Amino acid sequence: xxxxxxxxxxxxxxxxxxxxxxxxxxxxxxxxxxxxxxxxxxxxxxxxxxxxxxxxxxxxxxxxxxxxxxxxxxxxxxxxxxxxxxxxxxxxxxxxxxxxxxxxxxxxxxxxxxxxxxxxxxxxxxxxxxxxxxxxxxxxxxxxx
Numbered sequence: 001x002x003x004x005x006x007x008x009x010x011x012x013x014x015x016x017x018x019x020x021x022x023x024x025x026x027x028x029x030x031x032x033x034x035x036x037x038x039x040x041x042x043x044x045x046x047x048x049x050x051x052x053x054x055x056x057x058x059x060x061x062x063x064x065x066x067x068x069x070x071x072x073x074x075x076x077x078x079x080x081x082x083x084x085x086x087x088x089x090x091x092x093x094x095x096x097x098x099x100x101x102x103x104x105x106x107x108x109x110x111x112x113x114x115x116x117x118x119x120x121x122x123x124x125x126x127x128x129x130x131x132x133x134x135x136x137x138x139x140x141x142x143x144x145x
Contacts, residue, residue, distance in 0.1 A: 028089070032082035035075025041066055041084060048091055048101055058123050059083050086129040093136050108132075 045055045053063040059080045069076065076084065094104035108120040112135075119135065122128035 028082060028085050032078045032085055035078070036081030036084055037075055038066060038070040040088075041076065042070070044084065044088055044091075049105065058087070060124070083126050083129070086126050086133075087123065090123075090129050090133050090136070093133060097136055097140055 041055065041059075042052065045052050048055075052066065056063045056066050059076075061080060068074075075081065091101070091104065094107070095101055098104040098107060108123075109118055111118050119132045122132050
């Protein structure tokens with residue numbers, strides 16, 4: 001079964017980009033440090049059915065800034081690039097667990113057990129992405145989130 005990363009890689013054909021960055025945090029850091037191409041941002045937003053403005057807001061950028069980066073063929077800053085790569089890895093895991101992007105998006109928008117917060121609310125920081133990833137790991141092992 002092809003992963004989300006494979007799908008994105010095939011769609012945008014960014015030289016040197018493959019799913020090896022997902023193997024470890026060190027690889028993810030190294031790829032983010034090199035600069036993440038804005039085409040990955042746009043392909044990811046379209047693939048996960050999220051508006052560019054919403055995804056940019058999660059990364060603490062404006063959609064206009066992303067557009068300017070794209071027009072100038074400028075890579076994302078390392079912090080935003082790392083955040084985007086962590087989101088992609090999270091979606092890879094979520095789709096593997098839930099089966100479809102729609103099902104995973106539904107789960108992200110559903111409040112946590114006995115709480116008002118939704119997993120989507122936590123995605124505004126890389127640490128929050130890590131916490132949601134841990135929740136997915138627990139679900140994968142059969143523990144309730």
